[in-house]
Structure formats: C-alpha cells, structure tokens
Amino acid sequence: xxxxxxxxxxxxxxxxxxxxxxxxxxxxxxxxxxxxxxxxxxxxxxxxxxxxxxxxxxxxxxxxxxxxxxxxxxxxxxxxxxxxxxxxxxxxxxxxxxxxxxxxxxxxxxxxxxxxxxxxxxxxxxxxxxxxxxxxxxxxxxxxxxxxxxxxxxxxxxxxxxxxxxxxxxxxxxxxxxxxxxxxxxxxxxxxxxxxxxxxxxxxxxxxxxxxxxxxxxxxxxxxxxxxxxxxxxxxxxxxxxxxxxxxxxxxxxxxx
Amino acid sequence: xxxxxxxxxxxxxxxxxxxxxxxxxxxxxxxxxxxxxxxxxxxxxxxxxxxxxxxxxxxxxxxxxxxxxxxxxxxxxxxxxxxxxxxxxxxxxxxxxxxxxxxxxxxxxxxxxxxxxxxxxxxxxxxxxxxxxxxxxxxxxxxxxxxxxxxxxxxxxxxxxxxxxxxxxxxxxxxxxxxxxxxxxxxxxxxxxxxxxxxxxxxxxxxxxxxxxxxxxxxxxxxxxxxxxxxxxxxxxxxxxxxxxxxxxxxxxxxxxxxxxxxxxxxxxxxxxxxxxxxxxxxxxxxxxxxxxxxxxxxxxxxxxxxxxxxxxxxxxxxxxxxx
Numbered sequence: 134x135x136x137x138x139x140x141x142x143x144x145x146x147x148x149x150x151x152x153x154x155x156x157x158x159x160x161x162x163x164x165x166x167x168x169x170x171x172x173x174x175x176x177x178x179x180x181x182x183x184x185x186x187x188x189x190x191x192x193x194x195x196x197x198x199x200x201x202x203x204x205x206x207x208x209x210x211x212x213x214x215x216x217x218x219x220x221x222x223x224x225x226x227x228x229x230x231x232x233x234x235x236x237x238x239x240x241x242x243x244x245x246x247x248x249x250x251x252x253x254x255x256x257x258x259x260x261x262x263x264x265x266x267x268x269x270x271x272x273x274x275x276x277x278x279x280x281x282x283x284x285x286x287x288x289x290x291x292x293x294x295x296x297x298x299x300x301x302x303x304x305x306x307x308x309x310x311x312x313x314x315x316x317x318x319x320x321x322x323x324x325x326x327x328x329x330x331x332x333x334x335x336x337x338x339x340x341x342x343x344x345x346x347x348x349x350x351x352x353x354x355x356x357x358x359x360x361x362x363x364x365x366x367x368x369x370x371x372x373x374x375x376x377x378x379x380x381x382x383x384x385x386x387x388x389x390x
Numbered sequence: 391x392x393x394x395x396x397x398x399x400x401x402x403x404x405x406x407x408x409x410x411x412x413x414x415x416x417x418x419x420x421x422x423x424x425x426x427x428x429x430x431x432x433x434x435x436x437x438x439x440x441x442x443x444x445x446x447x448x449x450x451x452x453x454x455x456x457x458x459x460x461x462x463x464x465x466x467x468x469x470x471x472x473x474x475x476x477x478x479x480x481x482x483x484x485x486x487x488x489x490x491x492x493x494x495x496x497x498x499x500x501x502x503x504x505x506x507x508x509x510x511x512x513x514x515x516x517x518x519x520x521x522x523x524x525x526x527x528x529x530x531x532x533x534x535x536x537x538x539x540x541x542x543x544x545x546x547x548x549x550x551x552x553x554x555x556x557x558x559x560x561x562x563x564x565x566x567x568x569x570x571x572x573x574x575x576x577x578x579x580x581x582x583x584x585x586x587x588x589x590x591x592x593x594x595x596x597x598x599x600x601x602x603x604x605x606x607x608x609x610x611x612x613x614x615x616x617x618x619x620x621x622x623x624x625x626x627x628x629x630x631x632x633x634x635x636x637x638x639x640x641x642x643x644x645x646x647x648x649x650x651x652x653x654x655x656x657x658x659x660x661x662x663x664x665x666x667x668x669x670x671x672x673x674x675x676x677x678x679x680x681x682x683x684x685x686x687x688x689x690x691x692x693x694x695x696x697x698x699x700x701x702x703x704x705x706x707x708x709x710x711x712x713x714x
Contacts, residue, residue: 213707
C-alpha cells in the first residue's frame with residue numbers, strides 16, 4: 134500500500150511517501166503565496182523521488198495550517214495529531230514533543246501509542262518560532278545556519294524580550310547600536326525562544342523522553358539550551374521538519390480512500 | 391416608560407425587579423469596542439465594551455474588578471448606572487444583605503421614573519418571567535444543534551443591532567457535529583460563532599455552561615409567601631453557581647452534575663483574556679477533569695471576536711485526540 138502525507142506549513146511544504154509503511158521518498162519546498170500549487174509540487178517531487186506513479190497511491194492525508202488547500206487529499210488531519218504519530222514512530226520512547234515551525238510552536242504530550250493526551254499551541258504571534266529567528270538573522274546580517282554557530286560561540290548573552298518579535302527586533306537594533314558583540318545578541322535571542330518554549334512546557338508538563346521536531350530543531354543551539362534547562366536530553370529525530378508529513382503518511386496507512 | 395430598557399451585565403440581577411418597576415430588562419451584550427471603551431486594555435474585553443455605554447440605564451454587579459471599573463467610569467460620566475453588591479456565598483447573612491441591596495435597586499429604578507416596586511407588582515413580574523423561562527425551555531428543547539440552542543438563548547436575552555447581525559451570520563455555520571460529546575463552558579460568547587466552531591470541528595456540544603445560557607435562565611426557587619425581597623435574594627443566590635462564587639464545593643458539585651447529565655467525554659473551556667473568574671474557574675475545571683480522566687481544552691479569545699482559524703485547529707486536534 135502506498136500512502137502520502139503532505140504537510141502544508143506557513144514557510145515550507147513537505148511530502149513523505151511510504152510504501153507498505155516504509156519511507157521511500159520525500160520533498161520539501163517553500164510554501165510561498167500559493168498553498169495549492171506548493172502542495173501539488175511537493176506531492177509530485179516526493180512521488181518522483183520514491184519512483185511511484187500518482188495512480189498507485191492509495192491514500193493521501195494533508196496536514197499543516199494549509200491542509201484544506203490540498204484538493205487531492207482524501208483526508209485532513211491536524212498537525213498536532215500528525216506530529217504525535219510521526220515522532221512516536223521515529224522515537225517510540227517520546228512522551229513530550231516540542232514542535233517549532235515557521236509560524237507557530239507547540240508542545241504535545243503523547244501516550245505510549247503516540248496518541249495525543251494534551252497540547253498547547255502558540256500561533257498568535259511569531260515569538261518563539263522560526264519566523265522570529267529569520268527576522269533576527271536579517272536584522273543581524275547573518276543567516277539561519279550561521280545563527281546557531283554564533284550562539285554556541287558566545288560566552289554570555291544579552292536579555293531579549295521573549296514575547297514579541299517586533300519588540301525583540303527593536304531591542305536587537307539597540308544592542309547593535311551599543312556595540313554589543315553579535316554572538317551575545319544571538320545567544321540572547323536563542324535564550325528568548327527557549328524561555329517561550331519552557332513556559333509552554335510548564336503548561337502541559339514535561340514527561341520524558343522529550344523530542345523536538347520542526348525546522349527549528351535543526352538549530353543545535355536551541356536544542357542544547359532546551360536540554361540544559363530541562364535537565365534532560367532533547368532528542369531530535371532524523372529530518373525533523375518532515376515529521377508532520379511522515380505522521381500524516383502513517384495515518385494514511387490506516388485510513389481508507 | 392414600560393418599554394424602556396434597563397441593561398444588565400450579570401445573570402444575578404433579578405429581572406423581576408426591573409419588570410416590576412415597569413422597565414424591560416435586557417442582558418446587555420454590547421458591540422465589541424476593540425481597544426476603545428475608555429478602560430485599560432489589561433481589563434477584559436467584555437468590561438471594555440460595557441464601559442463604552444449605550445445611553446441606556448444599566449445595572450452592574452460587583453462580580454469582578456472589570457465591572458466595578460466599568461461602573462466607576464460610567465458613573466463619572468453621568469450615565470444612569472447602578473451597582474448591586476453581589477455576595478459570593480448563599481449563607482443566611484448573605485441573603486439578608488442581598489435582599490437589602492435588591493430593595494436599593496428597586497428604589498433606584500423608581501427614581502429613574504419607574505413604578506414603585508410592591509409585593510403585588512413583584513409577584514406579577516415573577517409569574518411573567520417564569521412564563522418566559524418556560525417558553526424558552528420549550529424552544530431550546532426542540533433545537534437539534536447547540537448553535538441553534540445558543541442562538542435562541544441569546545435572542546431571548548435581548549436584541550441589539552450587533553446581536554441581530556451576529557445571529558444572521560453564525561447560525562448558518564456548517565455543522566452539526568456528531569462526534570464525541572463535550573461540555574462547552576466559560577465566559578459568555580456574545581454570538582453563536584464560538585459554539586458553531588465547536589460543532590464545525592466535529593465535536594458535539596452536549597451541554598453549554600455560560601451565564602447567557604442555563605445559569606442565566608435557571609428558575610430561582612422563590613418559595614411561597616414571606617418577604618418577597620428575601621425570597622428573590624435567596625432564590626437568585628441559590629441558582630446554579632457561576633465561576634465567581636466563593637463556595638467552591640457547590641460550584642464543583644454543579645460541574646460534576648453537568649458532566650454526569652451530558653455524558654461529556656471532554657471539556658472545552660472558553661475565556662476572554664484578562665477575565666479573572668475564568669482563570670479562577672479553570673483551576674477547578676482542571677481538577678475535576680483530572681479526577682475524572684477527561685481531557686480539557688482551554689481557548690482564550692476576545693469578546694466578540696469570531697472564532698479564528700487557530701481555534702479550529704485546536705478544536706479539530708481535540709476531537710482527533712478524543713476519537714483516537
């Protein structure tokens with residue numbers, strides 16, 4: 134049975150193809166302004182990578198904030214459920230998932246079968262999300278890859294607001310004007326994101342093991358700081374930004390077209 | 391004078407007294423004001439909307455700090471407003487005190503140009519309101535969808551241009567949900583949009599616990615004979631307890647009863663930002679849900695803001711978790 138999960142996020146659209154539950158292909162591309170177009174393109178690319186024809190696909194499940202914009206999908210499932218399912222399949226010991234995407238962040242508690250027990254979600258503002266890091270990288274004339282390296286190099290940090298991207302950017306500009314080293318500012322920004330995540334974790338409670346998904350999980354400085362705060366290792370599955378699409382494809386395995 | 395409205399902002403204001411004075415009581419759900427209204431933005435959006443005023447006489451209660459500030463502001467402006475000191479318990483001393491407060495309300499209404507409230511006019515008003523409640527009960531019993539039931543409740547509370555528009559918009563929202571039954575509780579949504587969103591997500595609102603629903607329409611047990619003011623005070627304080635009541639055991643028993651009656655498999659709680667009582671009640675809900683092994687979804691919004699897409703994702707995820 135061939136199934137596909139398509140995760141239409143605010144920044145990137147992802148697709149994962151499974152053949153009898155085994156990962157065969159994936160794609161990741163920018164969502165842009167055309168949700169439907171990017172969903173279609175992600176599907177086509179993932180099928181091509183898997184070497185699968187479209188008519189061979191049994192079930193497609195769409196997820197992500199743009200999930201209603203995938204007319205080819207047989208079913209829509211929220212990204213909360215999909216991340217729970219996908220992360221549990223990759224790291225079965227996981228009970229707490231921290232998912233930080235481009236536009237929102239979530240903390241999801243799952244049981245020993247990957248079923249969602251509780252969740253909390255921040256999608257009211259960009260604070261503590263990938264967008265926050267993007268805005269700050271631009272303000273500091275660096276890129277996302279460089280941000281993590283610079284943060285890890287800093288010996289200390291400057292305090293940054295954890296509640297608003299606009300205020301935080303203004304703080305960054307002030308620190309730059311004061312001549313504070315870029316590394317310290319970037320470290321402060323990373324700590325602000327972790328402050329936010331820690332507050333969300335406090336609302337649903339932390340049960341080990343903890344895993345992190347979403348594009349921001351590729352940032353080692355964030356993962357290390359969160360691990361330090363929690364006093365336990367935060368695990369990152371392979372291809373953390375594809376976990377939602379993978380979970381959707383797994384759910385498709387049990388769904389009917 | 392008989393058709394003049396008197397606005398009220400709390401279901402613990404006895405509408406019978408307003409009727410007996412010759413006015414028409416109206417549970418006021420004003421047009422949202424966003425950042426306006428004259429009160430700080432750190433107060434709840436319902437209080438801010440009420441502070442904007444409508445030109446109509448209004449009765450506030452000391453139910454929360456937001457309403458007290460609302461009264462202060464409008465009194466300073468010279469609006470025709472009254473504040474009823476509302477006890478948080480139903481003990482005998484509280485009943486006696488509340489009865490005196492109700493008499494003070496009657497005097498104020500007479501001073502507004504209304505009729506003097508007498509035992510006879512009060513008895514007639516009690517009968518009239520009882521009839522309205524029975525009529526409402528019959529109408530809501532016939533409504534299959536929660537959004538329709540809530541629409542009927544709101545319609546019977548009052549009609550304002552804002553509310554009329556809201557009914558027209560939201561009553562047509564897709565539904566109904568036939569999924570897992572949930573109890574929907576929290577602060578009073580001024581239109582059926584939130585309830586419609588719950589249904590749209592596939593959840594089935596088996597019970598609604600807002601002060602604009604059954605808490606607001608429960609028949610106060612007035613009893614026979616005796617001092618009518620004391621009977622009204624006792625009856626209103628004995629109504630289903632709302633989140634502001636200090637008797638937490640009674641509130642908890644009420645919540646447990648609601649869960650038993652509805653067979654809810656989860657609770658969706660809705661509150662306005664900066665609503666102290668929602669935060670207060672949420673702790674109790676968490677305790678009750680944990681004790682019963684039920685999941686709880688808390689959603690926070692602004693008074694009058696129609697359920698945004700973010701709510702839908704949370705509601706859908708909650709339904710998926712209940713169905714897993």
